[in-house]
Amino acid sequence: MRYEVDLHKAELGGLLHDCARQFEYEEIYRKCLHYGIEITREEADNKVLLHAKFGSFLANKNYGIDDEEILTAIQFHTTGRPAMSDLEKIVYLADYIEPGRDRAPNLKQIRKMAFIDLDEAIYMTMRDTLDYLKHVDDKSETLKAYEYYKKLHDEKMSK
Ligand SMILES: [Fe+2]
Numbered sequence: 001m002r003y004e005v006d007l008h009k010a011e012l013g014g015l016l017h018d019c020a021r022q023f024e025y026e027e028i029y030r031k032c033l034h035y036g037i038e039i040t041r042e043e044a045d046n047k048v049l050l051h052a053k054f055g056s057f058l059a060n061k062n063y064g065i066d067d068e069e070i071l072t073a074i075q076f077h078t079t080g081r082p083a084m085s086d087l088e089k090i091v092y093l094a095d096y097i098e099p100g101r102d103r104a105p106n107l108k109q110i111r112k113m114a115f116i117d118l119d120e121a122i123y124m125t126m127r128d129t130l131d132y133l134k135h136v137d138d139k140s141e142t143l144k145a146y147e148y149y150k151k152l153h154d155e156k157m158s159k
Contacts, residue, residue, distance in 0.1 A: 002115055005086050013073040013091040016063060020055035028054045042079075042140055052078040079141035080126060082148035089118045096125050104128060120156070123149040 001007065020028060025047040032039050032054055043049045056075035059065040073091040076084065080092050096104065097111045104110075105128055113121040126146040130136060136143050 003086050003090065003118060005090060009067060009070050009073075009087055010090055012059075012065060012067075013070050013077075013087060014094060016059045016065065016070075017055060017074045017077045017091055017095060018051065019058050019063065019074075020051045023051070023054075025050065040141075042137055045137070049078055052076065076141075080122065080145040081141055082145050084122070084145075086118065089122055093118070093121055093125060096129075104132075119149055119152050123153040126150075 023031070028050050029039070031037075032050065035057065037053065037057055039050065039053075043053065053075050055077075056071045059074050060071055065071060069085055069087050072085070073088045076088055077091050077095050081088070084092065093110075093114050097107060097114060101107060106124060110121050110124050110128075113124060123146075126142060126149055129142060130146055133142075
């Protein structure tokens, strides 16, 4: 409501973002091979990532979602990506700041920022995520996304 995105789409993205989470990684991996879903090096190395891509596929195949924006919001809810749509940003952020989370640093600030400036909240989330991950491949989707949102952040700061 705050960002005037389609609430129905946001609801579906929220409900279905983890629809592949029930499967073990090996099963998701096998299913991806079976359905010809491409697995990137990063996804092969970092198992938790694949549930997002396969979730997007399942949302379409099993739940009849054909709205591209909902599907990409599900696909990128773990890594994010540069230049996300507002819906993608909201699903990504909501996953990070949902009430059940309590371990991530700066949650209080990010929760506030999410209602003030989406891009800034994304920047803070990615900064903390990369800090937590320590070592990431320089081709990592999260790193590419972080660099994009850091640039927006730096531009804002220099004004
Ligand atoms: Fe997830």
